[in-house]
Amino acid sequence: MRILVKPSDLVKRCMWDYFTYYIIGSEKESQRLLLEDLEFEISERDALIIGLVKVVETDNLIHRFNDYFVHFLNTKSIKSEGGMVIKKKSIEISIDRFLEKFPDYWQAPKNYLSSLEKLVIYIGNLREMIEKVPEQKAVSQGITYEVYPTTSVKKLLAFNYN
Numbered sequence: 754m755r756i757l758v759k760p761s762d763l764v765k766r767c768m769w770d771y772f773t774y775y776i777i778g779s780e781k782e783s784q785r786l787l788l789e790d791l792e793f794e795i796s797e798r799d800a801l802i803i804g805l806v807k808v809v810e811t812d813n814l815i816h817r818f819n820d821y822f823v824h825f826l827n828t829k830s831i832k833s834e835g836g837m838v839i840k841k842k843s844i845e846i847s848i849d850r851f852l853e854k855f856p857d858y859w860q861a862p863k864n865y866l867s868s869l870e871k872l873v874i875y876i877g878n879l880r881e882m883i884e885k886v887p888e889q890k891a892v893s894q895g896i897t898y899e900v901y902p903t904t905s906v907k908k909l910l911a912f913n914y915n
Contacts, residue, residue, distance in 0.1 A: 756795045758805070760787040765865060766810050767817050767854045771803040784858050812864045814872040819910050821851055830903040833891050838900035840891075844883060848876055875911070882909045 763772050764787065773783040776799050786793075800806050811817065825847045830837040855861070855869055883906060891900045 754797055756797065756800050756805070757792050758795050759790055759792050761790050761859070762810070763803075763805070764855060764859050764861075765812070766805070766808045767814075767821070767851075768803050768805060768808065769856060769859070770850070770853045775799075775802050784856070787856065787859055812868045814865075814868045815875050816912070818851055818872060818876065819912055822847065822910065823907065826903050826907055831891070831893065831900075833889070833900070835889065835902065837903040838889060838891055839903050839906060841888065841899040841901060844901070844906065848880065852876070879909060 760769075760772075760783075763769050769783070769787070773780060776795075777783045777786070795805070797806075825843075826839055829843055829847075830839045832838075852873075861869060883901065886901050886905045886909070888899050888901060891898050
């Protein structure tokens, strides 16, 4: 199978960070590719590694973030005596990682630019709401962590956000 793609298509599909890290390996080279934005052929193996073969393009970035974040919560939560919890620091890192999918040097089309602005506002509001969730302490391997109940964090996500 022959897969032709433009670098901007990978950004639109929230895959730029994976492409940069796993395929290119250089931020400088990936920046050059994105600024040129020329179509290139990607191998099936590379497309599979970054998840390109299972993605549909949408400019609803809040929905994409919610899917990403729910998956993160489901896979990274740990069992505690009070139920499933998630480390406070993990949440912060996860949110920052999602925003890395859209590099500053990407020239977004208008519909993505608008959606990206809404996403930044949504994430800012979400961070504020998460801060209001009562923290708990959890001990793992002799280290005490600040954690939040996973269900409380999931309830903060707005799946019908306008």
